[in-house]
Each structure stands twice: as structure tokens, then as C-alpha cells.
Amino acid sequence: MTDAVLHVHIADAIATLTLNRPQRFNALDVALIDALRRTLDELAVREDVRALVLTGAGRAFCSGADLAAGGASGTGRDYDGILDLPPEGRSAELRHIGDDTRDGLLQHFHPLIRQIADHPKAVVCAVNGTAAGGGVGLALACDIVLASRSARFIQVFAPRLGLVPDCGISWQLPRTVGRARSLALALLGEPVSADEAERLGLIWRAVDDDALAAEAQRVAARLAANPTHVNAEVKALLRRSPEHDLATQLDLEAQLQGECGAKPSFVEGVLAFQQKREPVFHPAPTPDD
Structure with a gap:
């Protein structure tokens, strides 16, 4: 059940899934998404697994879509020179990019978000570092979110990429932090600390960095007992x-x-x-x- 980009450990009725692309800050590419989706399918029907923990390896939880691999499209498209093309050629290339981005969300990213949200087992997210862009959506799709105090939640879409929030963020934010805060977070992209995320109701609890893994297992064990x-x-x-x-x-x-x-x-x-x-x-x- 273990892929190189995803480590899976099962013990005491808890499956711990660790995103394992630390050199890319656990950015989501098609290979990692596919590994997650296969594993989630397998765990859904295992009677010896009653709760899940999702976390990341290294200094980040998840930096969102892997832009080096083509972002949501996963095409690895080369963007160099596109803005220097004549208007007709540039418009055609931009349409292709837009279509690829939409299709990547519909075929890969958003099915993963639905799969986590609708999973028959309770899912705890242990945000061990920065969650940015789609990484925020990945965390918020889980049922109970814990974060280390050094973690940060960053909406990079509008101010850094010229995009709208995706991966369910536009649904989650208004329902958790309200309209005013949702607009400010999405439009300004200012980092939110773990303590502030707890205060806003974005996550369940902020914990000390060295206590995060144990706390996630403790919460998952309580869920597994249900x-x-x-x-x-x-x-x-x-x-x-x-x-x-x-x-x-x-x-x-x-x-x-x-x-x-x-x-x-x-x-x-x-x-x-x-x-x-x-x-x-x-x-x-x-x-x-």
C-alpha cells in the first residue's frame, strides 16, 4: 500500500498517511494525488482501520499544486515566452492553459477533496508546517485539524498567482470564519498562524511542534474507539x-x-x-x- 511519494503506517486501528515529497514541500502532483486516492480507497474497506491521520514529511505540510509539474493540470507546460507571443498565439496558449487548469481540478484535485470529506473513516489532519494554496484545502477537507504552532496557513491564489481559491476553500472559509474574514484571507493572502487559526475556528487546536504527532495519534485513537x-x-x-x-x-x-x-x-x-x-x-x- 506504500508508494514512494506517500508513506503509510498502520497500527492500533490507525492509518497514518505521510506526504513524502519534502524537497518540494509536499506539493501535490498527479503521482501523489493518485497514491492518496488509491490508499484512501483501500483504507475505506479495511475493517482493522478505524481512523486516519494525514500529515507531511519535512518542514511543510503541503504547498499546494506543484507548479513545476504544471500546477493543477499536471502537464509540466513550459510558460517561458508565452507572454511574448503575438496576440493570436498568446490567446490560444492561454486558453489551453485555462482548459488544462480546469480539467486538472476536475480530474485530480477535487475528486481527492471529495474523497477525504466523504471518507467512511474519521480523518485527522496534523499540519506540521506551512499549508499553502491547495494544501489549505487538503487540510480543511479532513474532519479534525491540528497544527503545530510553527505552522502557517496561506492563501496564495489571488495575490501571488492571479487565481481564485480552489480545493474547496471557497466553500470552507465562509462556513468556518465568516464572510468578512474569508474575503480578507483570500484577497490579501496574509499568513495565518496556527494559534490565530484556532482562534478563528479554522482548525480544532494548535499544539507545540514537538507534541503534534503524539496529539494527532491521541485524537485518532479516541476516534478509533467510537x-x-x-x-x-x-x-x-x-x-x-x-x-x-x-x-x-x-x-x-x-x-x-x-x-x-x-x-x-x-x-x-x-x-x-x-x-x-x-x-x-x-x-x-x-x-x-
């Missing part, structure tokens, strides 16, 4: 709430609660409450849990 299906249902319930009115959301709560109540894990939870002990939801992997 019934796996409940983690998936909570994710679905909360992600769908912005599109629903109260009545629709109440109906969805009732539906999912009925489904959860029909599982053995609910009986174990009630028995543990009555017996004044901690519930044990995973004595062994079963299809029902």
Missing part, C-alpha cells in the same frame, strides 16, 4: 446541515438515529452506561460496528 459507522454518520449529518432547513435536518437526525439505534454498538453503549463503565465498541471488527 463505532466506525457513527463517525461516518456524524460526518454526513454535519456536512449536509448547511443545505437544510431545521425541519429537514430534524428528519435526517431521526432517520440516522434510527439506523444507529439498530446497531449492536448502541446496546453496548446503554449497557456500559447502566453498568457505570466505559463502552467497548470494538472487541473485534464486525460488519455491524
Whole structure:
């Protein structure tokens, strides 16, 4: 399951996925995206894996699309001389670049974001350094985001690249930090520290650098102790709430609660409450849990 650009370690029901392109600040190219997507597919059906941790090797978490490999398109296009072409030739080249950029997002980057957000296992992100551009979107697609205090979140799109936010950032920011802050972050591109990201509600918690890996494993272990299906249902319930009115959301709560109540894990939870002990939801992997 391990690719050179992605390290995967599985222990105690937790799969730790480490982006492994430190020389490129873990920039996303097609090879890394494909490795992530294959691994996420495999982990989705492994009963011995109940939670995931996503982090990066080296000094950065993820610097977004690998511009040296053609950015979102992954074509490795040479941009030298394009702006010096006659108007007709330049317009044609720019149209090709725009089409490649759009198609790269639709075929590679955005399917990865959806796959993480909709993954049946809970996903913890441990942002171990700078998250820039699409790297921010990659982190925010996860369920619980921790960051080392030296980490920074940077929106490079508008001020540095002449682009709009992608990888789900334009959906995430207004729902987490509000309209005013979203516009300022996206338009100005000023770095946000981990402590500030916690204060804004962009992430769950900032922790000391040397404590990040252990804290991510601790949080993942707590998630792995939950019934796996409940983690998936909570994710679905909360992600769908912005599109629903109260009545629709109440109906969805009732539906999912009925489904959860029909599982053995609910009986174990009630028995543990009555017996004044901690519930044990995973004595062994079963299809029902």
C-alpha cells in the first residue's frame, strides 16, 4: 500500500498517511494525488482501520499544486515566452492553459477533496508546517485539524498567482470564519498562524511542534474507539446541515438515529452506561460496528 511519494503506517486501528515529497514541500502532483486516492480507497474497506491521520514529511505540510509539474493540470507546460507571443498565439496558449487548469481540478484535485470529506473513516489532519494554496484545502477537507504552532496557513491564489481559491476553500472559509474574514484571507493572502487559526475556528487546536504527532495519534485513537459507522454518520449529518432547513435536518437526525439505534454498538453503549463503565465498541471488527 506504500508508494514512494506517500508513506503509510498502520497500527492500533490507525492509518497514518505521510506526504513524502519534502524537497518540494509536499506539493501535490498527479503521482501523489493518485497514491492518496488509491490508499484512501483501500483504507475505506479495511475493517482493522478505524481512523486516519494525514500529515507531511519535512518542514511543510503541503504547498499546494506543484507548479513545476504544471500546477493543477499536471502537464509540466513550459510558460517561458508565452507572454511574448503575438496576440493570436498568446490567446490560444492561454486558453489551453485555462482548459488544462480546469480539467486538472476536475480530474485530480477535487475528486481527492471529495474523497477525504466523504471518507467512511474519521480523518485527522496534523499540519506540521506551512499549508499553502491547495494544501489549505487538503487540510480543511479532513474532519479534525491540528497544527503545530510553527505552522502557517496561506492563501496564495489571488495575490501571488492571479487565481481564485480552489480545493474547496471557497466553500470552507465562509462556513468556518465568516464572510468578512474569508474575503480578507483570500484577497490579501496574509499568513495565518496556527494559534490565530484556532482562534478563528479554522482548525480544532494548535499544539507545540514537538507534541503534534503524539496529539494527532491521541485524537485518532479516541476516534478509533467510537463505532466506525457513527463517525461516518456524524460526518454526513454535519456536512449536509448547511443545505437544510431545521425541519429537514430534524428528519435526517431521526432517520440516522434510527439506523444507529439498530446497531449492536448502541446496546453496548446503554449497557456500559447502566453498568457505570466505559463502552467497548470494538472487541473485534464486525460488519455491524
